[in-house]
Amino acid sequence: MGxxxxxxxxxxxxxxxxxxxxxxxxxxxxxxxxxxxxxDPLLQQEEVPYFDDTQPExxxxxxxxxxxxxxxxxxxxxxxxxxxxxxxxVLALIGPSGCGKTTLLRSxxxxxxxxxxxxxxxxxxxxGTDTDLYDDTYLRRRVxxxxxxxxxxxxxxxxxxxxxxxxxxSKRPRKKELEPLVVDSLKRAGLWSEVKDILNQxxxxxxxxxxxxxxxxxxxxxxxxxxxxxxxxSALDPISTSIxxxxxxxxxxxIAIVIVxxxxxxxxxxxxxxxxxxxGDLVEYGVAEQVFNxxxxxxxxxxxxxxxx
Amino acid sequence: xxxxxxxxxxVPKEEDPTNRRVExxxxxxxxxxxxxxxxxxxFVFLKGFPSFAANGFAWFGAGGNxxxxxxxxxxSPADPAEYVYFLRAWPLLWSTFLISATSVAIxxxxxxxxxxxxVEFAPTAVARVLEPVVKFLAAVPSVIxxxxxxxxxxxxxxxxxxxxEMRESVAYVIQLDGSSVIAGVVILTVMICPIMIAIVTxxxxxxxxxxxxxxxxxxxxxxxxxxTVSVRAIRPAIVAAAVLASARALGEAIMxxxxxxxxxxxxxxxxxxxxxxxxxxxxxxxxxxxxxxLSVAPFGQTMYAFAFILIISTAFLSFAGWVARQSLxxxxxxxx
Numbered sequence: 214m215g216x217x218x219x220x221x222x223x224x225x226x227x228x229x230x231x232x233x234x235x236x237x238x239x240x241x242x243x244x245x246x247x248x249x250x251x252x253d254p255l256l257q258q259e260e261v262p263y264f265d266d267t268q269p270e271x272x273x274x275x276x277x278x279x280x281x282x283x284x285x286x287x288x289x290x291x292x293x294x295x296x297x298x299x300x301x302x303v304l305a306l307i308g309p310s311g312c313g314k315t316t317l318l319r320s321x322x323x324x325x326x327x328x329x330x331x332x333x334x335x336x337x338x339x340x341g342t343d344t345d346l347y348d349d350t351y352l353r354r355r356v357x358x359x360x361x362x363x364x365x366x367x368x369x370x371x372x373x374x375x376x377x378x379x380x381x382x383s384k385r386p387r388k389k390e391l392e393p394l395v396v397d398s399l400k401r402a403g404l405w406s407e408v409k410d411i412l413n414q415x416x417x418x419x420x421x422x423x424x425x426x427x428x429x430x431x432x433x434x435x436x437x438x439x440x441x442x443x444x445x446x447s448a449l450d451p452i453s454t455s456i457x458x459x460x461x462x463x464x465x466x467x468i469a470i471v472i473v474x475x476x477x478x479x480x481x482x483x484x485x486x487x488x489x490x491x492x493g494d495l496v497e498y499g500v501a502e503q504v505f506n507x508x509x510x511x512x513x514x515x516x517x518x519x520x521x522x
Numbered sequence: 523x524x525x526x527x528x529x530x531x532x533v534p535k536e537e538d539p540t541n542r543r544v545e546x547x548x549x550x551x552x553x554x555x556x557x558x559x560x561x562x563x564x565f566v567f568l569k570g571f572p573s574f575a576a577n578g579f580a581w582f583g584a585g586g587n588x589x590x591x592x593x594x595x596x597x598s599p600a601d602p603a604e605y606v607y608f609l610r611a612w613p614l615l616w617s618t619f620l621i622s623a624t625s626v627a628i629x630x631x632x633x634x635x636x637x638x639x640x641v642e643f644a645p646t647a648v649a650r651v652l653e654p655v656v657k658f659l660a661a662v663p664s665v666i667x668x669x670x671x672x673x674x675x676x677x678x679x680x681x682x683x684x685x686x687e688m689r690e691s692v693a694y695v696i697q698l699d700g701s702s703v704i705a706g707v708v709i710l711t712v713m714i715c716p717i718m719i720a721i722v723t724x725x726x727x728x729x730x731x732x733x734x735x736x737x738x739x740x741x742x743x744x745x746x747x748x749x750t751v752s753v754r755a756i757r758p759a760i761v762a763a764a765v766l767a768s769a770r771a772l773g774e775a776i777m778x779x780x781x782x783x784x785x786x787x788x789x790x791x792x793x794x795x796x797x798x799x800x801x802x803x804x805x806x807x808x809x810x811x812x813x814x815x816l817s818v819a820p821f822g823q824t825m826y827a828f829a830f831i832l833i834i835s836t837a838f839l840s841f842a843g844w845v846a847r848q849s850l851x852x853x854x855x856x857x858x
Binding site for chain 2: 322324327349350351352353354355357358362364366367368376377380381428431432
């Protein structure tokens with residue numbers, strides 16, 4: 214299960230099925246290293262079990278990367294990463310700085326394509342369909358994103374939330390039609406009670422934590438199926454951080470969430486699954502408790518113990 | 523000044539005498555410049571006052587041929603009691619407004635689109651060449667534009683657009699020879715665009731990448747994101763650029779006196795297409811053209827009156843620009 218040797222993972226060419234539904238836990242985790250020592254050739258050729266199957270619940274894959282590589286010029290930032298994103302769960306990408314986790318995240322909604330030097334190989338699937346078949350704007354409406362720095366637009370709170378709805382089509386909806394959606398988004402992001410009387414005030418006048426929740430609400434307004442969070446709390450104080458974390462946990466039933474974080478405690482608090490990346494490789498992927506409490510790979514062990522990074 | 527004095531007050535113990543001296547020196551410099559400008563405005567107004575006083579509000583109105591009126595003022599009897607002041611300045615005012623406003627309006631569009639190209643779409647190498655070139659163009663002396671205008675643009679307009687019928691249709695009032703409103707507008711637009719492009723480009727670069735990425739991440743396409751976030755955010759800078767360009771356009775004299783035909787005629791929008799090819803003469807050009815006559819007292823005073831109108835319009839524009847920027851500032855970046 215958990216351990217994926219970066220070379221092995223690409224060598225054995227394992228491609229997980231599109232919508233895999235698994236029930237019940239069966240085997241004990243076996244690391245690749247152990248298996249190589251096995252004399253039985255049949256067992257050696259067995260594919261690395263990709264998904265954690267100890268979870269008793271049903272899950273559904275909403276997104277998946279297939280041997281995704283991203284390079285900037287000569288520098289490979291992400292190397293042959295195959296990673297599923299499950300609906301109804303929070304997936305945390307952890308790893309030291311420069312390990313490619315943010316690049317991986319930004320590639321999921323093709324924001325990385327904005328960098329002229331970026332080159333992508335491999336596939337990204339959304340609901341079983343290659344995202345290259347989708348228009349970028351369509352993909353980004355289904356896969357929303359929240360940035361490290363809160364980035365409300367220089368407009369009123371209402372206009373911020375309504376922005377994505379107003380600017381996506383050729384017809385601008387009227388304020389009346391937008392209002393219920395705006396209110397609903399603010400409620401889901403847990404900001405409604407704080408801003409319900411000041412919807413026409415500039416959004417930049419809010420506090421940092423409120424701004425970040427406003428950005429969550431703004432993303433939610435366009436009804437995404439996946440929400441990407443790029444270190445959403447790194448610019449915030451502890452109280453705002455915990456409010457955002459609560460919001461994330463509340464949202465995960467409706468939206469698959471992928472969060473990049475430097476904060477291991479945060480990953481432990483919010484994540485159902487964790488992927489550990491190191492120098493562009495996906496080193497380990499598994500259920501959160503297992504990755505934190507019984508990591509399989511040496512580097513994961515070192516990292517979660519705090520030896521580097 | 524203000525900031526400096528606050529800075530020294532924040533550290534109450536033993537004030538450095540150098541700070542105090544620098545503060546006084548800079549303060550004196552700033553105040554003397556302000557005093558000088560205020561003095562100049564008052565001086566110009568007092569000098570031009572006889573012209574305003576003699577005509578009242580009719581000064582601003584239309585009536586008769588402004589060139590003949592100016593000639594009469596120039597030929598005033600030597601006796602101060604018999605000075606001629608009669609003037610209906612409307613053709614000059616209308617020409618000034620028409621040429622400046624049109625150029626600035628065109629300039630806003632051109633500069634915003636050019637800046638977007640430079641910042642968003644031009645390859646780095648191109649942008650690196652374009653930007654210094656634009657800044658250089660902003661510094662080209664206007665007489666050079668005037669020369670090109672009178673030698674190239676005016677004959678070209680005359681040969682290409684003006685037909686014999688057009689000439690004949692207005693022959694009893696004016697001569698059409700290519701020197702025209704449109705020549706002035708085209709060249710003035712070329713003249714004021716570089717400075718506007720420079721300002722708008724600088725502020726467009728200041729728009730946080732964050733905002734644009736945020737808009738893109740919501741599934742808004744690139745052009746829409748540019749328009750609704752970036753350009754929206756730099757509106758104060760666009761206003762600032764427009765004000766600066768208007769000031770330059772209002773004050774432009776030499777070039778306009780060369781290419782607009784220098785005839786005190788008010789182009790009439792109801793003349794249809796002909797409107798663009800009619801000559802005119804704005805205030806600045808009138809002052810330049812009248813330079814020889816300044817020793818004739820009433821004529822000099824009339825010129826002062828024109829100068830006062832120019833100063834006041836520029837001041838009013840700056841103020842209006844400031845008000846506009848204030849109201850836009852809370853939602854924006856760049857020039858405030």
